[in-house]
Amino acid sequence: MRDKIIHLTSGEIATLWTGYMNDSMSKCVLKFMLQHIEDPDIKPVVQNAYDISSSHLDSLLTIFEQDNYVQPNGFVEQDVNLDSPWLYTDLFCLSYINHIAKVGMVSYSGSVAMSDREDIRNYFTNALNESIELFNRSTEIALAKGVNARHPYIEVPKETNYVDSKKYMSGLNPLTQKRPLNAIEISHLYMNIETNTIGLKLCLSFAQTSPTKEVQDFMLRAKKVSQKHIKVFTDTLLENDMDVPEVPDLAISDSTTKTFSDKLIMFHMSLLMSAGIGNYATAAAASQRSDLMVDYERLSLEVSKLAKSGADIMIENNWLEQPPRTKDREKLARNKEG
Template identity: 70%
Template structure:
């Protein structure tokens, strides 16, 4: 049997649907950036990201049509006001693409692992490679322009050591000294500071350009939570005399003109929130000091509550497109009885 005639699995359907939604959103953001960006060193990276999203949407549409798979509505030119004033600094655009490439690599690796059919795994594997290349290229430009926030330097280990006491895992007792952070813990704290910093700027941009009070309030709440989390992570680093990241100028303009639809902005934030919860879960499981584990668990719960309130807003306004799923068999049965 031709493998392409094999029915798509639930994992493949979920991955294809999610990939289309993400790419259609990205295209809208990148369309706007391309129209306004002036830095000729950064513009090719934005174009590269845009071309990837465009190609992916075309390939996904072809798969949907061959499988008689309803093409998601996703996001279109109706979700971006191309005539709105410039909203972001050029450096923000570079930082944004670099950050979203990281999110994309995590997503594509998950899509590959959830797929089995050769043509589908091949598509997602190529997508992972393209997203990785985008990350590498955007990082190269950021390094050249001095806008990349580097992780802190620590001494290279000269010998192998083993944990010789359970105290290594402690950290909750306020009356005892906490051991210094290890390199794994430092890296996750640092990365979560960077991702929250990007989230703050997006929240500000979306809050000041949304015409809807519920969306404005949600974005401001998201900004406040990110600022609170950054302070916790920075304070943890500073206790061991580790400098906080020097985040580049990733500011937004003073424009208050409606730029992106509320539907797109809320979807975008839900994507970033999901990614953030995943980052916290990974950081918590990788950290060996108990106070760090508890912090990540507590902060994840706070972010999850934000996600729930965002979903409520999207449902109330009919902005939340439903992923493909199993039919309600009991409901179908009752319908048959009525007929």
């Protein structure tokens, strides 16, 4: 018990709510994966991810109770059908774990920075360290199996150089030759190929197994967007005589049995799209060729429009849980009695 009550700030309320929603969703997905994984090397890391999500939820519930913070609905056992057939290969599950660990590292580092109270900072610091360990462990397993998706190789620099022309930043003029990509630009292009590949496979699996036509149609639209973006990034690498490394075969089965609730899969896609927009913004800021900046900006707008249409579907079906917010003071003033 704390001797002095220190109320939660808006930043802490937001990050705790987000963490609960994400972990309750992850727990459902990971529990389903554990039903079917056979690889003795991969299953323990998926179990570890499941245990982490379960532990997070317990810790968050303790904080909620302590601070009289109403528990979000999030996602529960009814949001996953554990009796449905196999849907994801063991290798896909490994890649999925690696991906959510990356998302966790970004998310939890931001949550630490937005927290002031010691117990909240400690919680998110621990969650960040767990995400780092999960990423390292899943990467080591993928390397040992020879299925890790490696970024393209370039020659190691032997000398330092400075930019000697403003043309270094150009790239939009079709009449001039674009300079070769630098290492930073290559790394972001390839990372976004990876993340879109995982998103594409998830879209297919959700489209196959959702019984709702508007959700199926949305997932197929999202799949096409991912395919288009993969092609844009791949073509950019190929135009620069870069080999595009093989992304592991992230196969899914042909099951059409309902596996996850529509509420869960729409939330999952919303989370992926938010992460994707963040990745594109980071990539645009890090890229120094103007054509790449423009590509990331227009593709971000495309994802934002898709996310908006997904949110509309969630609102229409009462699937979109509202984050904590302030009271409408003007409304309270107008509606008060007397």
